Amino acid sequence: MNEISYPSEYFSVKATLECGQLFRFEPYSVGYKVYSADKACYIYEKDGNTIISSSDSDYFYNYFDLARDYSAIYNKALSYGIPALSRAAEFGKGIRILRQNEEEAIYSFIISQNNHIPRIKGIIGRMCAALGDEKSFMGEKFYAFPSSAAMAQKPASFYKELGAGYRDVFLAETARRISGEGIAELTSLPTPALKQRLLTYKGIGPKVADCAALFGFGRTDSFPVDTWLARVYAEDFSGTATDRKTMTAFFEGLFGEYSGYMQQYLFYAKREGALK
DNA sequence: CTCCAGGCTTTAG
């Protein structure tokens, strides 16, 4: 086990975990256990620092993107002079965008569509327990996120029994395709081409493609618009369009390479009732 | 009870 220490000002455990970008974490002791792919860490705050304890510290250094200077991102948010965004950035100052596994992000956000976060966590947890390799961390067992090969062996009915609802066929078909084709060729594509390719998978529409691109492929020029960001657009930016494609184009045009960070500030603040 | 959730696919116009 190794420990990483990083100042909490730009690394809030609660804000980073509770801002809706990941679904595999649980309260433990004074912090949380976090699971990603087949790895685990224990994370907590102590004396103004955020501590990551893991036997895969290199993995989690990258996962939490600790090489990036978030003071520049926070100050960028304030520089736009948009009251709602300034408030959101202040509220979510400690948020960091995670660099998650690509396939885990794809499946997780397919499950997330038209769904509540507690239920999303439940479906993913049951999927890992049923199909993921058993691992051990700090004396407790946990399950890795399943491989596409393991997922591809199950029919749609299996995912419905896990509670996935109508997304059952999306999971089964996407798993079969990724298991056969792989995703290696996607990683080198520029963001617009990457999104275009993601849209060809069953169950991936514009919003899920944006989330997979942002959280799985590290594309911070993506601005996912869900029901909460649609409200932000109308209520806090006085937007008049009603289709989400226009909203995404508006925000990405405004924020460019910083889109993903600004989106996450706004999402977290809106959902927690900190705007308005 | 109805409404809604980090929306997508399918069908109709």
Place this chain on the structure above:
DNA sequence: CTAAAGCATGGA
């Protein structure tokens, strides 16, 4: 091309 119905499930 855009618009709207239908979709599984469970919490508020």
